Amino acid sequence: MSLTLIDKIWNAHLIGTRADGRDLVYMDRLVLHELHAPHAFSRLAATGRTVRRPDLVFAALDHTVATQPGRDDTTNPAGTDFIRATREESRNRGISVFDLGQDWQGISHVVAPELGMVLPGATHAVPDSHACTVGGIGALGFGCGTTELEHVMATQVMALKRPKQMRISLEGSLSPGVSAKDVVLHVISRLGLSGGRGHMVEFAGPVARAMSVEARFTLCNMIIEMGARSGLVAPDEAVFAWLDGRRMMPTGEALELALRTWRTLASDPDARFDQDISIDCTNLAPQITWGTDPSQVIGVGDAVPDPGEAGQRALTYMGLQPGMTLEGLPVDRVFIGSCTNSRITDLREVAALVRGRKVADGVRAIVVPGSSAVKRQAEAEGLDAIFEAAGFAWHESGCSLCAGANGDEAGRGERVVATSNRNFENRQGPGARTHLASPAMAAAAALTGTITDVRRLLGGGS
Amino acid sequence: MQGFTTVTGTAAPLLLDDINTDQIAPGVYLRHFRPDYAALLFGLRRYKPDGSDDPGFVLNQPQYRQARILVTGANFGCGSSREQAVWAMTAFGIGCIVARGFADIYRENCLKNGLLPVVLGEAMPAFEALVTRIDGSAPFTVSLEERHILAPDGTRFDFAISDGERHALLHGLDDIGLTLELADTIAAWEAQISATAPWQQNIPGK
Numbered sequence: 111m112s113l114t115l116i117d118k119i120w121n122a123h124l125i126g127t128r129a130d131g132r133d134l135v136y137m138d139r140l141v142l143h144e145l146h147a148p149h150a151f152s153r154l155a156a157t158g159r160t161v162r163r164p165d166l167v168f169a170a171l172d173h174t175v176a177t178q179p180g181r182d183d184t185t186n187p188a189g190t191d192f193i194r195a196t197r198e199e200s201r202n203r204g205i206s207v208f209d210l211g212q213d214w215q216g217i218s219h220v221v222a223p224e225l226g227m228v229l230p231g232a233t234h235a236v237p238d239s240h241a242c243t244v245g246g247i248g249a250l251g252f253g254c255g256t257t258e259l260e261h262v263m264a265t266q267v268m269a270l271k272r273p274k275q276m277r278i279s280l281e282g283s284l285s286p287g288v289s290a291k292d293v294v295l296h297v298i299s300r301l302g303l304s305g306g307r308g309h310m311v312e313f314a315g316p317v318a319r320a321m322s323v324e325a326r327f328t329l330c331n332m333i334i335e336m337g338a339r340s341g342l343v344a345p346d347e348a349v350f351a352w353l354d355g356r357r358m359m360p361t362g363e364a365l366e367l368a369l370r371t372w373r374t375l376a377s378d379p380d381a382r383f384d385q386d387i388s389i390d391c392t393n394l395a396p397q398i399t400w401g402t403d404p405s406q407v408i409g410v411g412d413a414v415p416d417p418g419e420a421g422q423r424a425l426t427y428m429g430l431q432p433g434m435t436l437e438g439l440p441v442d443r444v445f446i447g448s449c450t451n452s453r454i455t456d457l458r459e460v461a462a463l464v465r466g467r468k469v470a471d472g473v474r475a476i477v478v479p480g481s482s483a484v485k486r487q488a489e490a491e492g493l494d495a496i497f498e499a500a501g502f503a504w505h506e507s508g509c510s511l512c513a514g515a516n517g518d519e520a521g522r523g524e525r526v527v528a529t530s531n532r533n534f535e536n537r538q539g540p541g542a543r544t545h546l547a548s549p550a551m552a553a554a555a556a557l558t559g560t561i562t563d564v565r566r567l568l569g570g571g572s
Numbered sequence: 573m574q575g576f577t578t579v580t581g582t583a584a585p586l587l588l589d590d591i592n593t594d595q596i597a598p599g600v601y602l603r604h605f606r607p608d609y610a611a612l613l614f615g616l617r618r619y620k621p622d623g624s625d626d627p628g629f630v631l632n633q634p635q636y637r638q639a640r641i642l643v644t645g646a647n648f649g650c651g652s653s654r655e656q657a658v659w660a661m662t663a664f665g666i667g668c669i670v671a672r673g674f675a676d677i678y679r680e681n682c683l684k685n686g687l688l689p690v691v692l693g694e695a696m697p698a699f700e701a702l703v704t705r706i707d708g709s710a711p712f713t714v715s716l717e718e719r720h721i722l723a724p725d726g727t728r729f730d731f732a733i734s735d736g737e738r739h740a741l742l743h744g745l746d747d748i749g750l751t752l753e754l755a756d757t758i759a760a761w762e763a764q765i766s767a768t769a770p771w772q773q774n775i776p777g778k
């Protein structure tokens with residue numbers, strides 16, 4: 111029988127079927143984070159249960175950590191209890207912590223693959239909906255809540271109903287100034303917020319294949335925003351080269367064996383998907399959200415649509431009217447970061463645009479690297495100096511303004527261009543107005559002080 | 573987890589699609605280590621910026637302050653996987669959510685907390701109309717045992733739920749306990765994988 115890649119990974123991790131009919135799927139790795147771990151730990155303690163495989167579990171500190179230079183546990187006072195409880199309980203239970211000040215602190219979805227901790231064909235659990243990010247190297251990530259987190263800690267498996275499957279073939283090629291973020295925003299606008307519900311997604315087609323591994327993380331990161339639980343891009347030689355030599359990668363014979371297995375990780379040519387969708391990306395313009403969910407997207411030159419009564423609330427919240435264009439709208443803040451777009455390639459792209467230019471007066475712009483390793487790499491390449499010379503603040507790594515949980519937040523009515531993944535009401539601060547876009551578009555907004563088609567800055571500048 | 577018993581109470585209509593967990597349990601309230609879950613439910617919709625109740629929000633209307641059933645739109649609970657968005661419901665007193673549809677993770681989180689997620693399918697428009705008409709003046713009753721909702725006028729709305737989910741909810745089954753019945757199978761799988769795919773079970777460089 112022909113199988114999809116997702117079938118193959120699922121079957122390879124299928125332990126059995128529970129009395130209530132759910133599949134028990136083994137989780138090769140689990141990463142906790144401090145916003146949800148303390149609660150799960152205290153429930154484990156209350157029931158006297160242990161962590162089954164602490165050697166396969168890691169704890170990230172990302173959501174609540176301050177990102178100002180020189181930060182510590184108490185810089186964001188609201189995060190202190192979360193950070194300390196997670197650190198202490200993890201240590202007590204033999205779980206490695208990617209701690210503040212250490213080499214591998216950062217956003218879990220950025221850190222796990224860059225360490226080679228999560229691998230192609232693997233399953234990966236995180237109590238965070240963006241677990242799907244690791245689909246960029248061909249792993250299946252599963253987000254979950256706190257109770258399921260406790261379940262995975264105690265059993266190392268998740269109890270799941272097997273989702274349906276969707277293939278999204280990205281056809282054509284991308285124009286200059288257009289990147290994975292634009293592609294995924296466009297896909298979400300086409301499919302809608304619940305278009306992927308009950309499904310897992312395989313991205314295929316020449317555009318996905320041509321993407322760098324980092325770009326594939328960006329693509330897969332936002333799968334959850336169309337309601338799909340998880341998804342991936344089939345791994346290829348680009349992925350294996352990207353992983354080569356990373357700290358937690360297998361070596362020697364184990365690596366040889368792993369590579370032989372990884373090279374078989376693809377859907378069979380005649381595999382059937384419950385939905386098979388093709389999207390042409392040729393002529394795709396840079397995309398940007400106009401509303402308060404990630405499906406409310408337009409090309410940067412397009413007019414804001416009339417969403418009818420149902421969308422009126424979003425327009426009012428964002429301070430917009432149907433028919434207007436976003437280009438030229440003044441912005442107050444620019445945020446470059448989050449598990450969507452905070453990797454070294456994103457920062458290089460931004461640096462290339464802002465080199466020798468200045469952030470517009472009145473705009474507060476920050477760059478928050480996704481991991482401490484990304485930060486070190488950027489500094490080794492001198493990118494931090496380029497950002498600071500242009501007027502960007504250069505931060506330590508963490509989630510920062512993405513969820514506004516660490517003390518970084520925008521004010522009421524402030525317009526923000528952000529490279530993150532959610533533009534929900536109040537997410538980046540009560541009353542904050544967030545427009546999601548690519549790193550290049552965010553850089554263009556910072557430099558001009560208005561929402562701007564980045565293609566205007568390409569070619570002629572610097 | 574407590575077993576699910578019948579839910580009887582007023583049904584509050586919040587007939588909007590795509591309500592996300594950032595709205596149900598806003599991040600700004602989750603900064604507290606032990607927040608007041610009942611108070612934070614829909615915090616940025618229920619309260620005005622000055623902290624006073626917004627009388628326009630459905631759960632602030634006198635007839636819905638004790639609502640036990642929430643009636644809502646499609647893709648309810650999309651966005652963040654935060655389980656606080658379920659805890660806030662149960663702390664407020666909601667025992668059943670009837671939606672045009674649920675986001676996958678939110679629905680899972682409901683089941684794990686004894687909060688019954690109901691989808692009525694074709695009968696939903698009629699149910700919504702009835703809920704709006706009754707306007708909190710009389711209680712609805714949700715029976716998981718019978719898989720139906722009884723409206724105050726006697727109309728019955730049947731819903732589907734899998735036997736496994738229904739059984740687990742009715743008996744408040746311990747989810748972890750259910751899995752640990754297969755603990756030996758898990759151990760055997762680990763042993764076999766260690767032999768055939770050692771990189772999966774063994775992490776160097778920690």
Ligand code: SF4
Binds near residue numbers: 173
């Ligand atoms: S960067 Fe944002 S979306 Fe990503 S894990 Fe952090 S809070 Fe969640």
